Amino acid sequence: MLNPLSVQINSERLWTSLEALGQIGADEQGGITRLSLTDEELTGRQFVMSLMADAGLEVRQDEAGNLIGVLAGEDPDAAVIATGSHIDTVIQGGRFDGALGVLAGIEVLRTIKEQGIRHARSLEVICFTDEEGVRFGAGYLGSRAMSGGWDDQWLELKDANGFSLKEVMENAGVSPGTVALASRSRQSIQAYVELHIEQGRVLEALGTSVGIATAIYGHCWLEVTVRGRADHAGTTPMKLRQDPLTATAAQLLAIEQIAVEHGGVATIGTLKLAPGAINVIPGEVVYSVDLRHEEAEKLLQMEIAIREALTGIVEEKSLSLSIIATDSAPPVRSSQMIMDTLAESCRINELPEHYMVCGAGHDAVAMNELTDIGLILVRSRDGISHHPLEWSSPEDCEAGANVLLHTLIKLSIESNK
Structure with a gap:
């Protein structure tokens, strides 16, 4: 046999x-x-x-x-x-x-x-x-x-x-x-x-x-939309701009820091600007966030901390924000x-x-x-x-x-x- x-x-x-x-x-x-x-x-x-x-x-x-x-x-x-x-x-x-x-x-x-x-x-x-x-x-x-x-x-x-x-x-x-x-x-x-x-x-x-x-x-996927105002790149002084991309830059750094603090990982896999022209201040930025952690409670805490941080950044700059959870798994x-x-x-x-x-x-x-x-x-x-x-x-x-x-x-x- x-x-x-x-x-x-x-x-x-x-x-x-x-x-x-x-x-x-x-x-x-x-x-x-x-x-x-x-x-x-x-x-x-x-x-x-x-x-x-x-x-x-x-x-x-x-x-x-x-x-x-x-x-x-x-x-x-x-x-x-x-x-x-x-x-x-x-x-x-x-x-x-x-x-x-x-x-x-x-x-x-x-x-x-x-x-x-x-x-x-x-x-x-x-x-x-x-x-x-x-x-x-x-x-x-x-x-x-x-x-x-x-x-x-x-x-x-x-x-x-x-x-x-x-x-x-x-x-x-x-x-x-x-x-x-x-x-x-x-x-x-x-x-x-x-x-x-x-x-x-x-x-x-x-x-x-x-x-x-x-x-x-486990993972949590977010779709983040930051909205400001699209304007001419040459005729709009810096102090008058409502640029969602500069806010996004601050948000991405905050996401990275929060992931490190919670012992997880965070990735920005996609980022899109609208209207997307070299001589136009963007009016909207949409990006994805992929959050992962081996502990469910810490994954949730990481998501909450990121939502709070992103909200605070746009409020400082008088912009609007939308955060949608597109997918998750424990x-x-x-x-x-x-x-x-x-x-x-x-x-x-x-x-x-x-x-x-x-x-x-x-x-x-x-x-x-x-x-x-x-x-x-x-x-x-x-x-x-x-x-x-x-x-x-x-x-x-x-x-x-x-x-x-x-x-x-x-x-x-x-x-x-």
Whole structure:
């Protein structure tokens, strides 16, 4: 009888699939743009479904557009063990973010099936709809729907070209009116384990391939609008100006300082001026703020402090201010039982056990509302992510996938309904 501990994934097959998916949405600069539910991402979905079918999995799409590949277990009534991630990207992103978790999940289930490893619980690999939130300003849409957190108001969100989420879902063959039916019960999924690149430099500094996440930062996204008065750049004296950009400059420094004081992180990812001409004092500035922290209370305190600081700055300059929270997710803690299993899997693969906090958000955040979660992180070269230079070596991807393999095997062997 085959010893499950001796099994390894087919690293060449995994790398080939990563390269193939990386060509979908690729540009001449080496970046990949597969925004959620665009033609490029839909083409990527077809590729993922074909891989699932080739792996011998039962393939279906749920009401939220999540793609699910199932490897049936011996106990059809037992809660399943799930893995997965996403294939949508940021603009000019990299080939590993999200994609590694989906493709490694397929490879792991394929290996288990090929090697005839018996397992009581069914195994699922899930390719979630719109994790990044780039196109419509709200992320984790598919995993939120699965975990019971869907909000029909999201259907009215629009992308940069004026298309609503409702419209693009219809175009993709997803019925907007039934998305909430993708929700699953806590009794249906025993555990969710995600494999993802680190998107940071911690593992590289340690010289190790794989890390075990103990927690994932929560986030709060804000859209800030500062309004003043647009005037001629030459005829308006400095003392008569109502320039929202100078106030914004002070606000950005305040945001940075508040993040440092609270032990969190804050990022201004977008900034737009109107009317946006070289010889016109802007009348309006709109920018985004991405706040993150591993503790829910401190994340809230950071948001409150920033709102107060921004308000005080515009009042001093007699400007108007609007702050809208566009998206948020609480910090989550990994399951101790799953972390213990991940540690055992690291030992099987002769890898050190390194525990760390994950600063990037993943579908595991939403799935934590539904079941116990675990997160495996794979080393990122120079910590670069959301960029064409994003890179994880074939050896590191293989190491992470093998940790996932042995974790899923152990979690699925016994049903214990």
